[in-house]
Amino acid sequence: MKAFLTVAEIGNVTRAAELLNIVQPAVSRQIRLLEEDLGIQLFERGRHGMALTDAGRALVEYGQRVMLELDRARALLKSSETAVGGLVTIGLLPSTSEMLASPLVTAVSQQYPGIRLRVAMGYAGTLLRWLETGEVDAALLYRAERSAEIQTTPLVEEPLWVIGPRDSGFERSQPVHLSKLVGRKFILPSAPHGIRTLVEHACRTAAVSLDLSVETNALSVQRSLVLGGHGLTILPPIAVAEDLAQGRLSGAPVCGPDIARTIVLALPSNRSTGRHIRSVVNILVEEMRRAVQAGLWPEGRWLAD
Template identity: 65%
Template sequence: MDLKQLRAFLTVTETGNVTRAAEVLNLVQPAVSRQIRLLEEDIGAPLFERERRGMVLTEAGEVLVGYARRALLELDRARVEVGGVGQGVTGLVTLGLLPSSIDMLSSPLASAVAAAYPGIRIRIAMGYAGTLQRWLVTGEVDAALLYGVEQMAHIQTMPLIEEPLWVIGPKNSDLSPERPVPLAALTHQKLVLPSAPHGIRTLVEQACAAAQVTLDVSVETNALSVQRSLVLGGHGLTILPPIAVADDLRGRKLKGAPLTAPDITRTIVLALPTNRPTARAVRCTVDLLVDEAQRAVSSGTWLEGRWRG
């Protein structure tokens, strides 16, 4: 097993196709196929099923992919740190951010890190809370902003921001920030919601159980962009923190109103692993991430956010 084989394996995994992987790796297709074959011989099991729709991971491939990603990530970290010896704080820091906040935080954070610690290189990974939590435990990210985190032995958290969930609808709806909507008022509305076990769906279902309310969920999707598109297209209302569609609310493409009876809130937390040491570069980057989150709340950019850090 060598690094070329692992890179070929991961690239085929991500593209789902040997031809596209060869283009990404700037290799000929037979060379990529050979690297996969050698890796399969070394592992002693097939890593892909060759199907009409592309290359699909086998059970053995699913097991290997996490190890391969971590191995290459550790090598990249080593390259950055060794190359920066004697140059102050250096390192590769991988952060996990939620879809609702990644656009707002990424650019100012990158600018802050470049100005304060030019020897630090950051990677920003987007995922939903459950995915980021898993990546944090396995070492695929160094720190993350999460919500709805259960107590876990290998994660420590610090509350940063509390934000409400709103009912979000198309621009022709009668929703208004000044008129909270009782949860029970949604019982006769078509709703577009994430599917379980998405964190927001869990919060909504807990509130429905407490209020003895049954909602009519017409479409389920775990893609924020699809939720937004379906609401814009008039397929139903949705429930989201206002920051998730802040630009649409400010631009009056969508309308929103706070949920009430009961109020539903989520708390964004900074999460760090406890099953491994936190490098100095990670601590420095996390401090800047917290600063940028606080600045977003105080400036009103983080719509309806309340600072708890």
């Protein structure tokens, strides 16, 4: 399977053999044996390399999960019976990753040196899919993201703000009515992003329509375009906390109606959560609580007990 995934990525058996540190005929034989075992062709062989067939592309996704599970098992089995160890993958939202990733990694390495931590970043819909398929062990999602295969615990509620360049004149103490933003150009995430869903629901409630000029699913691009004067956006203030603090951007709460998001901790309900995963999750929750109570999470309100 490792040979198959490497050839699938590289598209060349000779180069894959170099990366795997085995001879080229051995890689070719492993691919051939895999195809014989499955009874289907996985690659189209051509003058310019190996191209995946439709069946090969389908197998890549399953193969990656197989290798991930083996990696998890290997890391867990290498840990001692008394120490907590293993591989844990945590999914973070882009707007929270900068604040949470470093403290989480530091605390885990200090408290559980036997744990190998992976931090995956993605939007809520992507993280939900990864959680369902087992690519992440736990994730932060929005309350709006629902699935029968996950259980959630609300942790933080925060308002969404209208964000603009420094000369936009927005002030934290002066909420902006949604109707006052009609006619202004906006840069928002593409549907069905969680924030886009919240904004669209608020617009329907207020019977208004915003002028959407650019859609992007990259937070960095949203920020860059707003800084460049291409329009306004709507985000939780934590997403651009440093820019707000330094005066590069200005922001104000949205009202009429208020718009808020709830961040939840999501865990799978269809598979067991080991001690090593629970240990990392407990640290993540504690770091989030500490950030809110210390005022490091702008406008965040702690919901958990």
